[in-house]
Amino acid sequence: MVHLKKLGAFALLLALFITALPARATGPNGDLGLQLYNEKTEKYSDVTVSTVALSIDGKDMNFTGDIPAVVQVIDGYGRTLAPFRAVGEALGATVLWSQENRQAILRKGGTTIVLTLGSATAMVNGVETPLPDGVAASVLSLKGQNNGRTMVPLRFVAEQLGAAVAWVQEDYSAEITSAAAPITQITRVTANYDAQTVLIATDRVPEFKTTDLGGKIVVDILGAELSSGFPGTITVDNELITTVRYAQHDNDLYPEYAKTVRVVLDLREGLTLADNATVVAKEDGILLTTFLTEKDMEELPTPEVPAIDPTKKTIVLDAGHGGSASGAAYEGIKEKDLTLSMTKILEKKLLAMGYNVIMTRSTDVYMDLYARADLANAADADLFVSIHCNASATNRDFQGIFTYYHPSSGRGRRLAETLQPYMAKATGAIDRGVLKDDFVVLRETKMCAVLIETGFMTNHEELMRLSDPIYQEKLMQGVADGLTAYLNNLG
Structure with a gap:
């Protein structure tokens, strides 16, 4: 159906969150007439909700001209729903949308939350978890506008991501304080000459970015520090890797992270990350494996x-x-x-x-x-x-x-x-x-x-x-x- 496709596209831009409330009376911030999309009937129905003043880490979330955080009353229970993408990103999570499965996905550190629209349960790290009072992730739209937004219970998502939620009944406001991101410890960096691998050992599942610079592979471990406190250089000098260098950075590389560790692999001429290496995250670090392609092998004597x-x-x-x-x-x-x-x-x-x-x-x-x-x-x-x-x-x-x-x-x-x-x-x-x-x-x-x-x-x-x-x-x-x-x- 055409209107469903449009809603799905808009849903890519949003996110969900939850906080418990008593049964709704008119809130001090005013009521708002919206339309709620029913995933089973594939139809909208009119709903009236109270708006919520939302702040995250002391910063007011401004939803001017869009759907704000709202209180929706279902079976006598009030739950605060908030835009999925806006709140998820404000809490430092990676947000994804699966149109095929109608799922909102949030990832932060070692936590993955999957919320299926219309479902009273969520998957948290692969475990089915009931949503409080069965209030599901939903699509809400301003009346007369085809601008559906994916919304979810605020407290559930925030607390699953390690944040604290404070509700002030008098002024219908929610204050979220995100947990300080733990610093990943880089316990060692080692190169295996015979396996042609490099292991960046960490104390938890790391968050990282890789960059292919042709003759160099750059791996940035975000929110991380070297346990030793000292930079280093490893001379490998095998068929693929000449040296491995690593050093500590503050927020000069990524302003949103207080610390970053950069590891650089210097490759032999003509080799690249795309053709000659794989980078895999493990529970205890990052494993880089280098190899020659069939074409490279053909050129050997x-x-x-x-x-x-x-x-x-x-x-x-x-x-x-x-x-x-x-x-x-x-x-x-x-x-x-x-x-x-x-x-x-x-x-x-x-x-x-x-x-x-x-x-x-x-x-x-x-x-x-x-x-x-x-x-x-x-x-x-x-x-x-x-x-x-x-x-x-x-x-x-x-x-x-x-x-x-x-x-x-x-x-x-x-x-x-x-x-x-x-x-x-x-x-x-x-x-x-x-x-x-x-x-x-x-x-x-x-x-x-x-x-x-x-x-x-x-x-x-x-x-x-x-x-x-x-x-x-x-x-x-x-x-x-x-x-x-x-x-x-x-x-």
Whole structure:
């Protein structure tokens, strides 16, 4: 129907709110003749309501020439209804309208309120919640004018958004005091070289905005502050991200927010947020994942695969990091050197066992993560094993071995679960179990693949063991035996 479509368009501009009142008498601010739209009959009926003087945080809401906050009496109960968009935005909520579902939606912080026109209940964070006295969100229109406004009970919405509502009966006025917006704490900013991700950890679901500046991704966390109080720069220097920078701002970026934290990802030339990254809000922060497109992958050089015996199983060994990518570094020891040393030991053991072995790197050179996966795929390898060392910036007592697999790989999980006890038994190290993650070398390889974190370089005792050639021999023997056990179980 034509008049319904027009009302729906106007409803996009409005919002709803509620406060309890006794049965109406004529209010001191005067009465107003309006038309109430019935969602079931799709017809208007005349109603007379009392107008309400409304203020939010000490500021009078001026509805001159439009429908103000009003008292509507239903079954002897008076409820104050107010324009949805005007009041919602004044309380700092994001307001949305669903024409298809006839729903007014308000979001603020971790609260989402969905009000369906004509319904005596609302959905608050997914939970069906009765509206006081069953007074529903409604469309009201000035008589003789096709200017319907979406209205709802004021107290209900205001209090759900954390605001306080004070009603003054003598002058029919409602005073709303909004809750001070909590400051989101940025507890840490970390970059995962191997997964090519950046995590902005927060103490609550964050409100943020992203901006694509071509070679930079800007993430502004609104109403937030750095727990440390200090800006920082993380040098990532992988295939997609060069650096991550973060700093505290006051209200210079967004005047409506007292504090904002800005995080900037500097990307490699030619990469953009639109094509090479996703930004996802989580309960504990914001996760940025970067990746190469199929077109980017096509531009990578084709790897040269060494000659192999087609009758034997082929295992690709990947010594983590290398060249300019040192990985973790503690007490003068670099991860790239430990991983290369251990991988060479493992290579000799597997060759002696009769396997084809291909090394992604045999010297201290930088190698693209995608190129490592491409080499394994081009060789049509049976297994891919990446060797790394771990680190913990917060707990230097932490020790032990982890093995990672990709979340989509059941074979990878079984291989990881097979390897862990063999490595722990061979070395006496703590078995930390298996974990799943979206590391590039696990995601882009087509065969069964795992990434082994052989121990924590941040723990002095474990770092000394990882640097010991005798310990490396024991650890790699455990890996070799675990790989053989897995392949034998495949039949």
